[in-house]
Amino acid sequence: MKSLGDIFRDALHHHADRESPSHSHNEESPYLLLGQKTTAPQAAAATPSRQEVLNYLGQLADDYHIPRKLVYSVADAESGVNPEALPHPNYLKRNGKIVHKDGTPVIKNWDYGMMQVNSSDINKGDVKDAHGHAFKIGEDVKSDWRANARAGVALLAPAYKFAEWEQPPGSTAEDRAQQAYSQYNGTPQTRDRYLKQGRDGLPQNGADRNFLGKYRRW
Amino acid sequence: MRVWINNRSRSRVGRWLVRYVAVVALLAALPLVFASQQAKPNLATVNIKENGDFRADLGYFFVEDGRLDVYSGWRDIDVIWDNMLHQYVLPHDMEKEVPSRGAPYYHEVYELDRGEWGRTERNFTQKPARYLDFGPCDASDQINLPNDFVAGLDAGTRKVLPRGAKIKGVTYIEDGRLVVIVASTIPSGSPSIYQTGTYPLNVFLLALKKDKWQIVASVQAEQWAYYCGMRTMDIVVNGGQPATLLLLYSSFPEGSRIFSVGRRIRTYVIRSNSESQQQQQPI
Numbered sequence: 001m002k003s004l005g006d007i008f009r010d011a012l013h014h015h016a017d018r019e020s021p022s023h024s025h026n027e028e029s030p031y032l033l034l035g036q037k038t039t040a041p042q043a044a045a046a047t048p049s050r051q052e053v054l055n056y057l058g059q060l061a062d063d064y065h066i067p068r069k070l071v072y073s074v075a076d077a078e079s080g081v082n083p084e085a086l087p088h089p090n091y092l093k094r095n096g097k098i099v100h101k102d103g104t105p106v107i108k109n110w111d112y113g114m115m116q117v118n119s120s121d122i123n124k125g126d127v128k129d130a131h132g133h134a135f136k137i138g139e140d141v142k143s144d145w146r147a148n149a150r151a152g153v154a155l156l157a158p159a160y161k162f163a164e165w166e167q168p169p170g171s172t173a174e175d176r177a178q179q180a181y182s183q184y185n186g187t188p189q190t191r192d193r194y195l196k197q198g199r200d201g202l203p204q205n206g207a208d209r210n211f212l213g214k215y216r217r218w
Numbered sequence: 219m220r221v222w223i224n225n226r227s228r229s230r231v232g233r234w235l236v237r238y239v240a241v242v243a244l245l246a247a248l249p250l251v252f253a254s255q256q257a258k259p260n261l262a263t264v265n266i267k268e269n270g271d272f273r274a275d276l277g278y279f280f281v282e283d284g285r286l287d288v289y290s291g292w293r294d295i296d297v298i299w300d301n302m303l304h305q306y307v308l309p310h311d312m313e314k315e316v317p318s319r320g321a322p323y324y325h326e327v328y329e330l331d332r333g334e335w336g337r338t339e340r341n342f343t344q345k346p347a348r349y350l351d352f353g354p355c356d357a358s359d360q361i362n363l364p365n366d367f368v369a370g371l372d373a374g375t376r377k378v379l380p381r382g383a384k385i386k387g388v389t390y391i392e393d394g395r396l397v398v399i400v401a402s403t404i405p406s407g408s409p410s411i412y413q414t415g416t417y418p419l420n421v422f423l424l425a426l427k428k429d430k431w432q433i434v435a436s437v438q439a440e441q442w443a444y445y446c447g448m449r450t451m452d453i454v455v456n457g458g459q460p461a462t463l464l465l466l467y468s469s470f471p472e473g474s475r476i477f478s479v480g481r482r483i484r485t486y487v488i489r490s491n492s493e494s495q496q497q498q499q500p501i
Contacts, residue, residue, distance in 0.1 A: 143306035
């Protein structure tokens with residue numbers, strides 16, 4: 001028997017299928033194109049305003065039941081909340097040093113867009129939407145800022161939920177946010193990275209340090 | 219028929235007459251008021267408007283007269299920035315419209331027509347045929363032009379800029395009546411970890427008022443970028459009016475400065491009051 005969530009989702013997908021490729025993105029719900037491939041843009045798309053981007057991220061945070069502050073600060077730490085952020089290369093490293101081939105650094109993979117979604121996550125079906133349904137992160141995270149935001153929040157949400165479950169009573173939202181970011185920025189194995197602190201009491205890792213600075217400002 | 223007008227009626231007529239004359243006089247004076255305003259130097263009539271934003275990731279530009287060639291290197295990053303759509307496009311989507319045949323550069327040509335850029339050509343190419351070397355951009359916000367004659371500045375010019383501004387480039391336009399200054403300003407926050415060393419870039423328009431330079435218009439061109447250069451050219455905008463086109467070159471790194479480098483040219487149309495131009499009065 002279908003749950004109410006399934007019925008709702010089916011109805012939305014049915015609605016999305018009926019829409020033409022030139023369907024206005026401004027009217028798009030965060031769910032409409034979840035895991036759905038986009039076609040080449042047909043009409044000129046203006047750069048979204050910062051408010052539009054924040055509204056979209058905020059909506060996703062609410063849907064996943066994670067703090068808006070966390071989502072905003074991750075987007076800020078990763079790209080300065082820039083929906084047009086350049087792809088960023090991650091270099092192959094051995095013993096902490098970048099591997100070179102013919103004098104050129106070897107690129108392991110790339111991070112794309114506002115949430116800097118890693119290319120290794122593309123086409124993997126192990127992330128879930130806000131209703132708990134598995135979906136595949138598509139190639140569109142490279143070109144569509146909304147798809148990028150959806151993928152980023154879908155990757156961030158389980159990291160935060162895990163921190164909620166793992167951290168002892170008395171831990172603060174900031175602790176959970178830091179753990180979630182250490183995982184988001186690295187791997188599940190690096191989720192405690194933020195605990196290594198310098199003399200100033202801030203995380204030693206540059207990315208974690210940067211995130212905390214942003215988090216406290218939001 | 220005789221019309222009797224008593225004293226009371228006379229005074230009423232007189233009052234109406236006075237009002238009528240006053241209104242007519244005011245209406246007659248309006249053109250004079252406007253004319254005198256236009257004849258006076260009017261700082262509010264100078265404006266700057268962005269009319270182009272061109273970006274090339276791992277690519278190149280070439281600017282010649284009213285033509286702009288943009289080459290985006292897309293093969294490494296697996297995504298193409300389209301300057302017309304102003305968004306990234308996936309290569310296989312782009313290839314449905316323009317065959318790439320494995321060529322590593324996406325090439326767009328824009329031409330200026332009466333102050334507006336229009337795309338006239340696009341294709342994929344093996345290598346940029348014409349390009350402008352951005353050279354070493356100011357990656358550490360070090361350039362701050364000195365107050366000497368060569369730079370065309372004096373201490374007074376610098377004083378009107380926001381505190382902490384570093385002057386990157388200066389040019390005089392409209393026979394020296396206006397100065398265009400590109401300067402970095404102190405950022406209010408910090409850039410993302412992938413944009414280390416970047417800073418805000420602003421364009422200031424200065425005009426002489428009572429022998430002192432004053433900012434008459436300004437715009438923030440970039441929030442986080444490196445300054446790479448600027449140039450101006452004379453153009454004619456819609457309506458046949460002369461104007462100045464400002465091209466501001468910048469770059470913006472993501473992570474490594476070796477690989478992921480975006481280059482950008484923003485263009486601005488600078489216009490001032492046409493009547494004052496004809497009269498060649500200081501603005």
